[in-house]
Structures are given as structure tokens and as C-alpha cells.
Amino acid sequence: MTEQDFIPKSYTKEVGSGKVTWQSPSNIALVKYWGKRENQIPANPSISFTLDTCRTTTSLDFQKKEKGTDFDFELFFENEKKESFKPKIIKFFERVEEYLPFLKEYKFTIQTSNSFPHSSGIASSASGMSALALCLMNLEKQLNPGMSEEYFNRKASFLARLGSGSACRSIKGNLVAWGEHKNIAESSDLYGVEFQHPVHENFRNYQDTILLVDKGEKQVSSTLGHDLMNGHPYAERRFQQAHENLDLLKGIFEKGDLSAFTKVVESEALTLHAMMMTSQPYFLLMKPNTLEIINKVFDFRERTGLHLCFTLDAGANVHLLYPETEKEETLEFIKANLLQYCQNEQYITDRVGKGAKKLA
Known part of the structure; x- marks a missing residue:
């Protein structure tokens, strides 16, 4: 898939309001990605274990507006309003607006929390941005119900990458590769893919x-x-x-x-x-x-x-x-x-x- 494949041509439904909640895990890279090009493209491929208990839970409430010219959202982290998080979300919205053209048409309330302490030193960007990307994709799927599961997951990973590079590896599990590599099936710089090659039972759980x-x-x-x-x-x-x-x-x-x-x-x-x-x-x-x-x-x-x-x-x-x-x-x-x-x-x-x- 190319970037153009993720730009919607039109939507088949209208959605006035709703709420969706996703839970997304962190991940730990085994081969590390370090260095990136423009638009969050990795300088080298990576592969990671998707984790289980280190995760972010994000709820997205959405309400259609009469007229939308700006991004309109409130963000709560563990039930407290977090103005300090807003610049990162605005930057994310700016990056993905081309692929989610409905963003300015809705008022959003984002409620998010981590299963691990925020000050623990565990990076929450992978789990946090992937959870938000999945919530937004859920809204887009309501606007376009014919969307396939494969497209949903790949676009969610693609969007998550634009929020935080490693977030694209948190959509699926157990092993996820990100970055083009000649010997990894379907690998891409644009999104993470489940590792489809044989894995010995030694690595189970x-x-x-x-x-x-x-x-x-x-x-x-x-x-x-x-x-x-x-x-x-x-x-x-x-x-x-x-x-x-x-x-x-x-x-x-x-x-x-x-x-x-x-x-x-x-x-x-x-x-x-x-x-x-x-x-x-x-x-x-x-x-x-x-x-x-x-x-x-x-x-x-x-x-x-x-x-x-x-x-x-x-x-x-x-x-x-x-x-x-x-x-x-x-x-x-x-x-x-x-x-x-x-x-x-x-x-x-x-x-x-x-x-x-x-x-x-």
C-alpha cells in the first residue's frame, strides 16, 4: 500500500455522535529503530515484541459540529484535564488530517489512562498514540462501513506512526516488523506488519x-x-x-x-x-x-x-x-x-x- 491508498475518496454514511474505546499495548523493540527521515519514515527496519499488561486505554467521544474550521478537542489524562498534552495532539491531527478529512467536523473529548504509572519511565507514546489512532479509525469505519479489517489495521498503524514512530508496532501482535526489509514478507516503511514467518514454541508467551x-x-x-x-x-x-x-x-x-x-x-x-x-x-x-x-x-x-x-x-x-x-x-x-x-x-x-x- 502507498500513502495515497490511505486518503479516503468519499464516505457512505453520516455519523452525528458516539463514543468508542480502545486499549493498546506498548512494545519492546528487539532490533532497534534509531534515525528517521521526513514524515516519520525509519532509517532502518525494526522488529518488536508486543507487550500485554503495559497498555493505554483511550476513549473518544465525538459530536458533529455545525461548522468546523479548527481542531476542537479536550483531553483528560486519568480524569484530569491535561493542557500540556494538547500541542502533541494538535501536531498529530495536522499530520493526519489529509488521511482523516473529517477531523475538523467534530468536537472530541479524549479520555486516556495508562496501566503503568505515568512517571515510571516507561514510554507511553507507543501505546497512547496507537490507541488514539484506533479510536479515530473506528469513527472512520462508521463513516465507511465497507472498510476491510486488513485496511483498518494497516491504516491505524500508518496513522499511529505519524504520532510516534514505534506506535505503529502496537496495533497487532505478537511480533511486529516495521520498515522495508527484503526478507520480511509485506514489510513497509509506512506501517507495521505482523511477522508471518515461522516462530518456534520457545518464544511463545x-x-x-x-x-x-x-x-x-x-x-x-x-x-x-x-x-x-x-x-x-x-x-x-x-x-x-x-x-x-x-x-x-x-x-x-x-x-x-x-x-x-x-x-x-x-x-x-x-x-x-x-x-x-x-x-x-x-x-x-x-x-x-x-x-x-x-x-x-x-x-x-x-x-x-x-x-x-x-x-x-x-x-x-x-x-x-x-x-x-x-x-x-x-x-x-x-x-x-x-x-x-x-x-x-x-x-x-x-x-x-x-x-x-x-x-x-
């Missing part, structure tokens, strides 16, 4: 325990970090590496090779932070306790032969990934040995999920 090392605001935003890949001395090699690692993971998922999975995923996490440390200006988002946790994970794996591994987003928190069959012993180790490195010993237990869902 994979676990993710998130250690909240630092809940403070990052010193460098992800948007600025992405921009610093323009002209980065190692950028082109990094983008090539992402393609190579996706090929490796494709084989790993088919064979169920957990040790090879660890090597690729941890290398990707460290490469992401290496790009930050070698940009101009350079910056460092890991904290001393991040490194303490990583070294403890190395020791645990060597001592037990189990398959606990780590990955990182653009921050200090650590995602600990491990198979469900090793959950009991691994979780026991995490609680006994790693929580001391978390802020107020806070952590979140999650697992691979199935994507977003509409609520009654």
Missing part, C-alpha cells in the same frame, strides 16, 4: 520484566536522538547492521535458538546506546545501576545456563526477557538480586501480548 532504574525525564528526547543520526559517522553501518540482525532473528525464531537470540538482542541494545555515545553532541542515558544489572545478568546466565537476557530502550530502564519455561527461577533471581538497583525497588512484570483490542 515470552516474559518481560521491566526494571525501573530511573523514572526521571530523559536528558535528551528521542526525537532529538533520532535527528542526531543525520551525519553520524557510524550511521550507514548501523542501518546495514539492523538489516543483518533482522535476517539473523528470522532464522533464530524458526529454530528456537535462545542463545543466538540473546546475542542479537543484547548487541542491538548496546549498539543503540553506542550510537548515542558517539553522536555530536554525545549523550549517555544509562545509569550506574543499569550497568550493575547488566553485569548481574551476565553472571546469572553463566552460572545457571538459563536464557535471561536484557534489552534497553532510549533510557536507563532495563527490560529482562526470558522464556516462560524458565519463569520461576528467573523471577526469583530478579526479585532477590536486581530490585535493589531499581528506584524504590519498582518493577513491572509483563509478557508478549496479542495487540490492541476494542472495549465494549
